[in-house]
Structure formats: C-alpha cells, structure tokens
Amino acid sequence: xxxxxxxxxxxxxxxxxxxxxxxxxxxxxxxxxxxxxxxxxxxxxxxxxxxxxxxxxxxxxxxxxxxxxxxxxxxxxxxxxxxxxxxxxxxxxxxxxxxxxxxxxxxxxxxxxx
Amino acid sequence: xxxxxxxxxxxxxxxxxxxxxxxxxxxxxxxxxxxxxxxxxxxxxxxxxxxxxxxxxxxxxxxxxxxxxxxxxxxxxxxxxxxxxxxxxxxxxxxxxxxxxxxxxxxxxxxxxxx
Numbered sequence: 001x002x003x004x005x006x007x008x009x010x011x012x013x014x015x016x017x018x019x020x021x022x023x024x025x026x027x028x029x030x031x032x033x034x035x036x037x038x039x040x041x042x043x044x045x046x047x048x049x050x051x052x053x054x055x056x057x058x059x060x061x062x063x064x065x066x067x068x069x070x071x072x073x074x075x076x077x078x079x080x081x082x083x084x085x086x087x088x089x090x091x092x093x094x095x096x097x098x099x100x101x102x103x104x105x106x107x108x109x110x111x112x113x114x
Numbered sequence: 115x116x117x118x119x120x121x122x123x124x125x126x127x128x129x130x131x132x133x134x135x136x137x138x139x140x141x142x143x144x145x146x147x148x149x150x151x152x153x154x155x156x157x158x159x160x161x162x163x164x165x166x167x168x169x170x171x172x173x174x175x176x177x178x179x180x181x182x183x184x185x186x187x188x189x190x191x192x193x194x195x196x197x198x199x200x201x202x203x204x205x206x207x208x209x210x211x212x213x214x215x216x217x218x219x220x221x222x223x224x225x226x227x228x229x
Binding site: 003004031033035040041042043044045048050056059091093097100102103104105106107108 | 118120146150156157158159160163165204206208215216217218219220221222
C-alpha cells in the first residue's frame with residue numbers, strides 16, 4: 001500500500017512569509033508525528049497526534065508553529081512569519097499507535113527561508 | 115526526558131570489514147530502542163528495534179544491535195559491510211509509559227563504505 005506522503009517536496013520562501021506543509025499518513029494509522037531535521041543534526045520532535053486525543057505540542061519551538069489534523073487523516077504544519085532558522089527538512093511519520101509501534105516516515109519537505 | 119548520543123558523526127570503512135556504530139542513551143525510565151537508516155535520497159526506514167526480551171536484535175540485512183542496560187548502550191554492528199550499506203544511521207529511543215510517545219533521535223552517523 002501507499003506510504004506516508006508529504007507535499008510540497010521543496011519549498012523556498014522569503015523571511016516573514018507563512019508556509020503550510022502537508023502530510024498524508026498511511027491509512028488506518030492513528031498516530032501522526034512531525035519532526036524537524038536541521039542540516040547536520042538529528043531529528044527534533046515537534047508535535048504528536050493520537051486519534052481524537054489532544055495533541056502533544058511539547059516540541060513546538062515557538063508560537064509561530066502550529067499543526068492540525070483532521071480525524072485520523074491529513075495533517076498540516078503551519079509556520080507563520082518564517083525565519084531563516086526555520087530552514088530544515090520537515091518530516092512526518094505515522095504509526096498504528098505510540099511507543100513500541102514502528103513509525104513510518106515520509107520523504108520530507110525541504111524548507112528554505114531566504 | 116530522554117537523550118541519545120551518537121559519538122561518531124562519520125565512520126568510513128572498507129568493504130567487507132566489520133563495523134560498529136555507537137549509541138548511548140540517557141533516560142529515567144525504561145525505553146524502547148531503535149535504529150533507523152536513511153539511504154541517499156530516500157526517507158528514514160526502520161532497521162531494527164528492541165522492545166523487550168532477548169537483548170540481541172537482528173535486521174534482515176545482517177545488522178545486529180545489543181541492548182546493554184548497565185552501559186545504557188545500543189550499539190549497531192555488522193561483521194562484513196557492503197557498498198550498499200552506505201547511509202546515515204540514526205539511533206532513537208521512545209518511552210513506553212505516559213504520553214511521551216515520540217522518538218528522541220541521536221545526531222546520526224554517516225557510514226561510508228569504501229571499495
């Protein structure tokens with residue numbers, strides 16, 4: 001079946017503009033995660049959705065970052081008033097649940113803020 | 115909170131030589147342990163994971179990792195590497211209890227297999 005998909009694959013924007021990144025998880029996966037990977041660094045957790053529970057937003061770096069998920073389907077990550085330090089690859093992952101379940105990653109969106 | 119340390123950012127090794135990629139973690143609770151691999155121009159894929167039971171876990175392509183609780187380590191090994199093993203390898207942990215279900219990743223180790 002289809003894996004996790006993300007769009008766009010690449011995004012170049014100007015400092016101060018808003019961007020919206022999209023993630024389509026694997027069908028049936030109740031858990032969805034957003035991570036950020038800066039150049040030469042490991043992945044940083046941003047936000048976690050599990051079913052209809054309140055999302056875990058503990059990893060969001062500032063109030064410029066927000067994310068939504070409609071039920072157990074598509075999620076969008078929005079970055080308002082982008083800054084140059086927001087440049088990174090944004091990865092989405094989904095799983096059947098949390099903890100021990102394997103997370104399946106999408107190809108990522110490469111964001112460059114000029 | 116958990117943290118993961120991968121001390122080696124780059125590991126060059128000749129084809130058919132053995133390799134060990136080191137991973138140490140810190141956590142106040144028991145954890146699940148994972149190795150993910152990212153091949154050039156591809157997404158992250160799970161290589162292997164330790165949840166419980168036998169401390170030695172193996173992948174289908176010849177890698178193995180051993181959970182050592184006393185040393186808080188989960189080193190990845192392969193007795194004989196191939197050119198196709200060239201990739202970036204990430205060690206990660208997650209906590210089985212509570213709401214902290216996200217993975218905490220190390221900074222990654224770039225394995226380059228030389229002919």
